[in-house]
Amino acid sequence: MLNKIYDWVDERLDITPIWRDIADHEVPEHVNPAHHFSAFVYCFGGLTFFVTVIQILSGMFLTMYYVPDVENAWKSVYYLQNEVAFGEIVRGMHHWGASLVIVMMFLHTLRVFFTGSYKKPRELNWIVGVLIFCVMLGLGFTGYLLPWDMKALFATKVGIEIAASVPFIGELIKVLLAGDATIIGAQTLTRFFAIHVFFLPAALFALLAAHFIMIRRQGISGPL
Amino acid sequence: MHRGKGMKFVGDSRVKANNRMVNMPKDYSEYPGKTEAFWPDFLLKEWMVGAVFLIGYLLLTVAHPSPLEGPADPTNASYIPLPDWYFLFLYQLLKYTYASGPYNIVGAIIIPGLTIGALLLMPFLDKGPERRPSKRPLPTAFMLLALASMIYLTWESVVNHDWEAAAKQGEIKEEVDIEIDETAEGYLIFTGEQGKSCIACHGADMQGGGAAPALVGNELTAEEVAEVIKNGRGAMPAGQFAGTDEELQILAEFIASLKAEE
Numbered sequence A: 001m002l003n004k005i006y007d008w009v010d011e012r013l014d015i016t017p018i019w020r021d022i023a024d025h026e027v028p029e030h031v032n033p034a035h036h037f038s039a040f041v042y043c044f045g046g047l048t049f050f051v052t053v054i055q056i057l058s059g060m061f062l063t064m065y066y067v068p069d070v071e072n073a074w075k076s077v078y079y080l081q082n083e084v085a086f087g088e089i090v091r092g093m094h095h096w097g098a099s100l101v102i103v104m105m106f107l108h109t110l111r112v113f114f115t116g117s118y119k120k121p122r123e124l125n126w127i128v129g130v131l132i133f134c135v136m137l138g139l140g141f142t143g144y145l146l147p148w149d150m151k152a153l154f155a156t157k158v159g160i161e162i163a164a165s166v167p168f169i170g171e172l173i174k175v176l177l178a179g180d181a182t183i184i185g186a187q188t189l190t191r192f193f194a195i196h197v198f199f200l201p202a203a204l205f206a207l208l209a210a211h212f213i214m215i216r217r218q219g220i221s222g223p224l
Numbered sequence B: 001m002h003r004g005k006g007m008k009f010v011g012d013s014r015v016k017a018n019n020r021m022v023n024m025p026k027d028y029s030e031y032p033g034k035t036e037a038f039w040p041d042f043l044l045k046e047w048m049v050g051a052v053f054l055i056g057y058l059l060l061t062v063a064h065p066s067p068l069e070g071p072a073d074p075t076n077a078s079y080i081p082l083p084d085w086y087f088l089f090l091y092q093l094l095k096y097t098y099a100s101g102p103y104n105i106v107g108a109i110i111i112p113g114l115t116i117g118a119l120l121l122m123p124f125l126d127k128g129p130e131r132r133p134s135k136r137p138l139p140t141a142f143m144l145l146a147l148a149s150m151i152y153l154t155w156e157s158v159v160n161h162d163w164e165a166a167a168k169q170g171e172i173k174e175e176v177d178i179e180i181d182e183t184a185e186g187y188l189i190f191t192g193e194q195g196k197s198c199i200a201c202h203g204a205d206m207q208g209g210g211a212a213p214a215l216v217g218n219e220l221t222a223e224e225v226a227e228v229i230k231n232g233r234g235a236m237p238a239g240q241f242a243g244t245d246e247e248l249q250i251l252a253e254f255i256a257s258l259k260a261e262e
Helices: A002-013 A016-023 A037-062 A073-082 A087-114 A123-145 A150-164 A170-178 A186-218 B038-063 B085-093 B101-120 B137-159 B163-169 B185-191 B193-202 B222-231 B245-256
Strands: none
Touching (some): A037 A087, A037 B038, A087 A123, A087 B085, A087 B137, A123 A186, A123 B085, A123 B101, A150 A170, B085 B101
């Protein structure tokens, strides 16, 4: 049955080459922990992606309850945490996932660095990877404000002050992020929500796509 | 392979389908070493690693509920801010003399900017063909130095932070909803001439403020309240009440009566 459906679609769209590009390739021995245990360092990139997927899913569920508004943001998180069935788990996964994704991405960066995998022909993929790192830090920074509790507000105040100390364009960045030249308040919360949920994920998806397409084109770097 | 510019990639998937059955990986003998098909063999093993990781992740989630402090209150001027743990090294850097105050730009922009810039342009700074860390000592040394500084700064930031005070300042305060009888004799003394310095810190609504705790919902007896008013407690100085001993007694009994209902 499935084969028939596959054949029916394949006859019309010729999807086999797409399938081959995505999944049909050989994994060399030196990255396979089943052959060399030390090759587990090659798992960090995949685990980063794994946590990212969990972040996307848990984040989608969080927005079912979260209200990006100064009056209700904290209350909605409190309600989610204490009243909603499994709300504590979903929020917990998003909270800890944010830390784990940073840890895994950092380890992945170190692996790529110390195996010299950023060298020709993979320069572009390294640059895209560093940009993904920056987007992830941005997601961490903007997401930290959203529960609208004490630590969120005051950490964001400090963060925005640091952004404001950039020469020449500091004030512009501050107004862009906070929505106001002096107040960290209602505007800031809605802006951070928009950045956290729409702008940065969009950038992240584009960069991840570029990252993966380049890996598939170039293959994984050879053994040292 | 005859397409492209003659580049050869490891594990290239762009192999023509000649002589190959659909969905069947190439024969392993065509590759050096023990290669394995990504789908489904290797992906299954990756998923096993992922499953072990997921168990640890879920245990962490269940064992440590994610923290939530009290609702944001911009009027609280005494709150000591702290960023999430992965920004702690930057936060710590900004505490040093030549990275803060007039030199703020060094700690906030120049050092992080140079680091990110160097990381971004790594392939163009380290162009040699050598890949082994031991064969390219400078990049390795810089990375190890950066790593050591990040660990050191994070460590310093953690040991120098007052975690108990941080937990206390962020506590979720139970909303105390107690009707204050504004015609009570005790309340008239509190808001009257005798209680001027009471209101200054605890507020006319008795909800407290940055410098003093709320009086409503206290857990003291009348004697204890009178004791505190006379001798002070914590940041509260002694002898603030300007009324007579009888008035003090009435006031203490009134404050002690403002209990949260069980």
